[in-house]
Amino acid sequence: MRVALITAGSRGDVAPFTGLGHGLVREGHDVTLVTHETFAGLAREAGLRFHGLPVDPQAELRTERGRQLLASRSGPGKLARMLAMARRLVGAMAPGMLDAARAADVLLLSGSVAPLGRAIADGLGIASRGVYLQPLAPTAAFPPPVIGIRSYGRAGNRLAARVVDSALHLTFAEAARHMRSALGGTRSRRRERRNWPVHHGFSPLVVPRPADWRPGLTIGGYWWPYVSPAAALSDEVHAFLDAGPAPVFVGLGSPTVPDPERMSDLLVRALRAAGLRGVIQSGWSGLGADGDDMLTIGEAPHSLLFPRMAAVVHHAGAGTTAAALRAGVPAVPVPVWFDGAFWSSRLTALGVSPGAVPLRTLTTPDALAAALTAAVRDPSYRRQATAVAERLRREDGVAPVRAALDALDRG
Numbered sequence: 001m002r003v004a005l006i007t008a009g010s011r012g013d014v015a016p017f018t019g020l021g022h023g024l025v026r027e028g029h030d031v032t033l034v035t036h037e038t039f040a041g042l043a044r045e046a047g048l049r050f051h052g053l054p055v056d057p058q059a060e061l062r063t064e065r066g067r068q069l070l071a072s073r074s075g076p077g078k079l080a081r082m083l084a085m086a087r088r089l090v091g092a093m094a095p096g097m098l099d100a101a102r103a104a105d106v107l108l109l110s111g112s113v114a115p116l117g118r119a120i121a122d123g124l125g126i127a128s129r130g131v132y133l134q135p136l137a138p139t140a141a142f143p144p145p146v147i148g149i150r151s152y153g154r155a156g157n158r159l160a161a162r163v164v165d166s167a168l169h170l171t172f173a174e175a176a177r178h179m180r181s182a183l184g185g186t187r188s189r190r191r192e193r194r195n196w197p198v199h200h201g202f203s204p205l206v207v208p209r210p211a212d213w214r215p216g217l218t219i220g221g222y223w224w225p226y227v228s229p230a231a232a233l234s235d236e237v238h239a240f241l242d243a244g245p246a247p248v249f250v251g252l253g254s255p256t257v258p259d260p261e262r263m264s265d266l267l268v269r270a271l272r273a274a275g276l277r278g279v280i281q282s283g284w285s286g287l288g289a290d291g292d293d294m295l296t297i298g299e300a301p302h303s304l305l306f307p308r309m310a311a312v313v314h315h316a317g318a319g320t321t322a323a324a325l326r327a328g329v330p331a332v333p334v335p336v337w338f339d340g341a342f343w344s345s346r347l348t349a350l351g352v353s354p355g356a357v358p359l360r361t362l363t364t365p366d367a368l369a370a371a372l373t374a375a376v377r378d379p380s381y382r383r384q385a386t387a388v389a390e391r392l393r394r395e396d397g398v399a400p401v402r403a404a405l406d407a408l409d410r411g
Contacts, residue, residue, distance in 0.1 A: 001409050004100045005048075005131070006034040006117050007110035008093065010057050010254035010284075012319035014039045015225035016133060016201055017110070018046040022226045023398035029405060034100040046226035051100040053093045057254070090116060090175045098179065101126070106408060108401070111136055115172035116179065118196065123183025127408050130198030131401065133318045134339050137198070137217050138162055139210035145342030148335070199401050202322065205391055206346050221397030222322045227301045237279070237305070240295040244277055246310040247295070248372060251281030253315045255336040257359070260286045267313070268294060270365035274372040276310065302327070311375045313368070316340035316356070321347065328389030330381035332371045334359050351384035 005021050007013055014035050021031040025047055033043035037052035044050060094116060101107055101120045107128040109117035114130055121128035134145045138161035140154035152160050169176075197216040200207075201223040209219045233241075241247070250267050257263045264280065268289045271278040277293045281300070288296040302320065306312055306327035314320040316333035321343040324331045333344035333356045344356035354374040357367050375381050 001029050001405055002103060002105045003029050003031045003108060003405065004034050004051070004104035004106070005031055005108045006097055006100065006113050008035060008053065008055070008057075008112045009110075010317075011039070011042075012253060012317040013110065013112055013133065015042060016223040016319055016322075017131070018042050018048065018226040020108075020131065020201065020223040020398055020401060021048045022046040023223075024402060024405065027402050027406075032100060032104070034097060042226075045228055051096065053096040055089050055092055090172055094175050094179060106405065111168075115169050116176050119172075119176035119179040120183070123180055128196075129401075129404060130196060131223075132198055132200050133202065134342075135200060135202075135207055135210075135219075136161065136164070137210075137213055138165070139212050141210040141212070142342065145339035148338060148341040150341065150345060197404065199404070201397055202318065203325075203392055203395055203397075205388065205395075206325065206350065218400050220400035221395030222326070222392065223397045224303070224322070224326065225319065227303050231301050231304065233300060233304050234297075237295065237297060237300065240277075240279070241308050244293075246308060247277035247279050248311045248313060248376070249279045249281065249306060249309045250287070250313040251315070251320070252283050252285055252287065252334065252336060252359075253317050253320055254284045255315055255359075257285045257287075257336075260288075263362075264288050266362060266365050267368070270368035270372060273365055273369035274376070276372060276376060279305070279309070311372060311381075313372070315359075316343040316347070318343060325350075325352065325385070325388055326392055328382075328386045330354075330375040330385050332357060332368065332375050334362065334368070350388055352381055352388060354378070354381065 003024060005017050007017055017033060021033055024031050032049035032051050034051040035053055036055055036057060038056055040050050040052060098120055101124055106126060107117050107121045108131045109128055111132040111134060118128055136144055138158045140157050143149050143152050143157040143160040144164040146164060147160065151157060200219045203221050204219045207219065248271060264287045278289060280287050280289045280294060280296045282288055282296060282298055302323035306323055306329055309329050311330045311332060312324040313332045313334060314324060316335045318339060331347050331353045333347055333353060335341045335344045335356055336359045347353040348355050354371050357371050362368060
C-alpha cells in the first residue's frame with residue numbers, strides 16, 4: 001500500500017516514525033514520511049520517501065512566542081501557548097499534507113496532526129489511522145500527559161482529557177472545516193472520535209492499556225528510530241569513553257532554556273558534585289561544558305551511546321525516555337514541559353529512576369547531584385533497568401500497524 005505517515009513537531013515527534021516507516025517498507029509497503037523539511041535526512045536514511053512541510057520548529061521555539069512558551073509556569077499554560085502557536089501555523093502545513101495524501105492509499109497520523117489529517121482522509125475517501133506517541137484518550141487512570149499534571153482524580157482525569165481533546169480540535173477547526181468544504185467531506189466529528197483506530201508507539205510494560213479505554217485503541221510496543229547499520233560513534237566520543245569510567249549523558253533535547261550558559265554550569269556542577277564524568281548534548285538550547293571530565297557533543301544515535309552510560313539525564317520526552325529504557329541504564333529525568341512529568345512518573349514507577357528533578361526547580365546543583373548519586377551508586381536501579389530492557393527487546397511495535405495495513409489491503 002502507499003502509506004503517508006504524517007507528523008509535526010520536534011525531532012522527538014519525528015524520529016520514532018522513521019523506525020515504524022522502515023519496518024513497513026520491509027514488508028512491502030511504499031511509505032512517505034510527511035513532516036518538516038528540516039527532517040528530510042532522517043526519512044531518506046531510513047529508506048523512506050519524503051514530502052516536506054513548511055515551518056521550522058526549532059526556529060519557532062527561538063522566537064519571542066517560543067520563549068514565552070518555555071517561561072509559562074504551568075502545564076496547562078504551556079499547552080495553551082503551544083496550541084495557539086499551532087493554530088497560527090497549521091494553515092501553512094495544510095496544502096502540503098493534502099498533496100501528500102492525494103498520492104496515498106492510507107494516512108497514518110500522529111497526534112500532532114490528527115484532526116486535520118482526518119478531515120483530509122474523509123474528503124479524499126481514503127482510510128486513516130492514528131499513530132500516537134502519547135496516550136491521549138480519556139481514562140480515569142491518568143490525566144492527558146501533555147498537561148504535565150500527575151492526577152486530578154478518576155473523574156477529573158477523564159474530564160481533563162476531554163477538555164484537551166476539544167482544545168486540540170478547536171486548534172485545527174478552521175483548517176479542517178475549509179478542507180472538508182473544499183473536498184466535500186461529510187463525516188461527523190463525533191463519529192470519527194468514537195470509532196477511529198489509534199495505535200500507540202510505546203510498550204504496555206511502561207504504560208499498561210487502561211481498562212476503561214474504548215475499543216480500537218492499541219498499545220503494541222515502541223517504534224525505535226531507524227539507525228543505519230553503518231552508523232558509529234565518533235572517534236572523539238570513543239576516546240572519551242575509553243579514557244575513564246562510564247560517564248553520564250545529559251541532554252534536554254528540543255526544549256530551549258532562556259540561559260544556556262547558566263544551565264550548563266548547573267549541570268556540570270551537579271555531575272562533579274556526584275563525582276561523575278559527563279557527556280553533554282548541546283541540543284536546541286546549545287548546552288556545553290569544558291574540562292577533561294566533560295565532553296560536549298551534537299547529534300549522536302542514542303541506541304549506540306546510551307548503553308555506554310552510567311546513567312542518562314534527560315528531559316523525559318517520549319523518545320528519549322524510550323531510548324534510555326531500551327539501553328538498560330538508570331535515568332534521572334529533568335522534565336521541562338508537556339509529557340515530561342508523565343514519563344518521569346513512569347520511570348520512577350518502573351524502578352529505573354530515583355525520581356525527577358523538574359527543570360523549574362533546578363536552581364542549585366544539589367538535588368540533581370543527589371539523584372545522580374543514587375542512580376549510579378545504588379545497584380537496584382541498574383538491575384531493574386536491565387530487566388526492563390530485556391523485556392522491551394521481545395516486543396515488536398511495528399507488528400500491530402503492519403497487521404492493520406494488511407487487513408486494509410485485503411479488504
